[in-house]
Amino acid sequence: MRCLYCYNPEIVLGKGAIAFSETISFLKTRQGLLDAVVFSGGECLMHKNIVQQIQEIKAMGFFVKIDTNGSNPKVLEQLINENLIDYVALDFKATKDTFQKITKSELFQPFEKSFEILLDNSIQFEIRTTYHSDLISNIEMNEMVSYLDAKKYTGNYYVQSFKNNVATLGNLNSSIRIKETEFSSASNFNVIFRN
Template sequence: MSRPIYSITPFTLLDYPHNSACILWFAGCNMRCLYCYNPEIVLGKGRVSNEETIRFLQSRQGLLDAVVFSGGECVLHKNIIPLIEKVKEMGLKVKIDTNGSSPDILKQLLDKNQIDYIALDYKAPQSKFQNITQSDLYDSFEKSLELILEYQIDFEVRTTYHSDLITEEDLIEMVAFLESKNYVGKYYIQFFKNNVNTISKLERSINKIDHEKLSTPTIKVILRE
């Protein structure tokens, strides 16, 4: 039996705006972001099957509004589409946390109207993307961003900030890139969590940004501690 899910967070009010949700943490990822603080999920093996997950969700009907598909990278898993379809059939909303590396899968889900909200990780400007993510998937990320904008689905763009990896100048460049794609809205900067295990050994991040300087008339930069 396939067990793609590392663990389940049974309840959260923080991960899907204005909705109660659970989180499905999918094992495995096609990036190795230096600052990643979920190495046990990214490098580990799944322990929960889709069948066990459905039984859990059935037991939570009436208590949850939504399911957050996270990881790792959830859309890598071959049975992700039928699982999401089953969740939607149960009357639950679906949010996907993604690094944007699988635009083809995203398009299939968007074509079927199977996603209600997307959190898209904008890892780094193109010049630093390969080093920070240890992958060559920038073009896929860009295609995913364009696709999400085309479908006009509710979504957010977010970047994890570590002062040794990304500068304020990089963030200005990233905001300009979003503007070039005609993105309008909020852009979330998440501060790196110091004193946690990460994929790469990093020094302490100096989590201080002049976010007012980064915002533009069309994009509002919001800091998340």
């Protein structure tokens, strides 16, 4: 994906890297001090060695959380089936109608499959959306709440405001803050606004 509001453009564009061996060396000094490791991105489930890396970190006694856009449901399902992850944050980028505009990808179907996998399993997870007023309308935000409600989602739905004045993939105008009063309430889950 190439979401215009992505605040990790250097990662998405393949610039900069830390060797996994350096990460392991660091984590060895933090055993007993840290509880968990978060795999994020870009998209962490694209990494060719992600399963082996998570296995190694789990073997060190850490809990593992992944932040994912849902584009790789097969890997997500494998990680769940092998009990390698403890928590998932799934990005809900947009409705099917505007998904391509925001993500520059045709990956709504894999996102939806990942969501269904999470719904069908007992792993704890959350759904979250980054809101930029130029990209997602209030009408669409309400459609997204309705979509989650229709899927019988029961966790927390975090709507986080885009942070203005940060480096992103796109040349975006400043976003106007979300007005919570303009959104539908959900019957099955909590909508939590992070401004």
